[in-house]
Amino acid sequence: QKEVEQDPGPLSVPEGAIVSLNCTYSNSAFQYFMWYRQYSRKGPELLMYTYSSGNKEDGRFTAQVDKSSKYISLFIRDSQPSDSATYLCAMSARETSGSRLTFGEGTQLTVNP
Amino acid sequence: DVKVTQSSRYLVKRTGEKVFLECVQDMDHENMFWYRQDPGLGLRLIYFSYDVKMKEKGDIPEGYSVSREKKERFSLILESASTNQTSMYLCASTSYGLGSGANVLTFGAGSRLTVL
Numbered sequence: 452q453k454e455v456e457q458d459p460g461p462l463s464v465p466e467g468a469i470v471s472l473n474c475t476y477s478n479s480a481f482q483y484f485m486w487y488r489q490y491s492r493k494g495p496e497l498l499m500y501t502y503s504s505g506n507k508e509d510g511r512f513t514a515q516v517d518k519s520s521k522y523i524s525l526f527i528r529d530s531q532p533s534d535s536a537t538y539l540c541a542m543s544a545r546e547t548s549g550s551r552l553t554f555g556e557g558t559q560l561t562v563n564p
Numbered sequence: 565d566v567k568v569t570q571s572s573r574y575l576v577k578r579t580g581e582k583v584f585l586e587c588v589q590d591m592d593h594e595n596m597f598w599y600r601q602d603p604g605l606g607l608r609l610i611y612f613s614y615d616v617k618m619k620e621k622g623d624i625p626e627g628y629s630v631s632r633e634k635k636e637r638f639s640l641i642l643e644s645a646s647t648n649q650t651s652m653y654l655c656a657s658t659s660y661g662l663g664s665g666a667n668v669l670t671f672g673a674g675s676r677l678t679v680l
Contacts, residue, residue: 455606457606459603459604483667485668487671492673492674493673493674494568494654494656494671494672494673494674495607495654495669495671496671497668497669497670500668539606539607543667545667551609551622552667552669554606554607555606556603556604556605556606557606
């Protein structure tokens with residue numbers, strides 16, 4: 452069983468929709484949770500970074516962590532065609548440099564105009 | 565703007581060839597990483613390096629080696645390429661430290677390797 456499970460999609464939504472992207476994990480030591488966005492033919496770039504449980508909001512994006520359920524989510528409000536990308540969740544147990552990140556396999560999202 | 569540059573974006577090689585993938589970062593980062601990305605498998609760590617001339621195996625080091633002669637440069641070497649090494653290869657780096665998101669990776673654009 453994978454340490455991090457992420458629905459690969461693909462997910463296709465109309466412009467303006469609310470998008471929910473999710474990951475579940477099995478390692479209770481994970482405390483740091485990230486979402487990366489990867490456009491086609493590009494490397495991943497950090498979108499959201501959270502520590503422990505709770506919510507974090509940045510513009511149209513909200514990251515949610517529920518450590519008791521070992522479940523994290525990324526919500527995108529008022530989705531735009533420019534949000535079309537693959538979204539990867541990642542997590543680690545420590546914040547030290549070089550500490551290993553464990554990635555989900557990514558969810559491919561298309562937002563249709 | 566910080567950058568991780570992978571000079572070869574697309575490569576096509578034949579089975580048995582030696583392949584070099586180069587990565588350069590201009591952020592004075594101590595830590596550098598090589599991942600491969602495959603559909604259904606996500607990102608998997610091949611090797612990483614905390615310092616010049618230092619290397620550590622990741623989760624899937626078999627068939628690969630690395631070289632770090634200078635702080636800014638981290639090379640991935642496939643001694644004898646095989647078809648199952650056809651993949652997207654991503655280089656990444658982080659600065660040394662504790663806290664303040666020290667575990668956040670900055671990625672290059674990737675090198676897509678096809679082995680025939």
